[in-house]
Amino acid sequence: MAQQITKPATPVKTSAAAKPVAKQTDARPVSFVFGKENYRLFIISIAIVAFGFFLMSGSTDIYGTTKIVIAPLVVLGGFAVGFFAIFKKAVAKVD
Structure with missing residues (x-):
């Protein structure tokens, strides 16, 4: 059984071509989540943690103080500085 092609009862109305909407540029400056001080503190915390792991390394005197x-206290201190670096609010500069 073949399908029959039917024409619509009323002509289909097409709208005129829509004009493209111009995007408005936002003049606000880009603000980053972290500031320069946050990154500096985070790098310091990585160095503290690495120093703590260096203190833990070695082959002699396994049970030394x-x-x-x-x-471990140095490593935990490094993680604490890292958390502080993440949660510290960046100070916005006002020009």
Whole structure:
């Protein structure tokens, strides 16, 4: 059984070509989530954590105070500085 092609009862109305909408440019300056001080603190925290892991390394005196107490505290301090660097609010400069 073949399908029959039918024409619409009324002609289809097409609208005139729409004019493109001009995008308005926003003149606000770009603001980043983190400021320069945040990145500086984050790099310092990475250095502190790396120093703490360096204190933990070594092959002699496994149960020394440096490896058991001081190095983990240094690493935790580095993580604390990292959290502070992330949560510190960037100060916006007003010109």
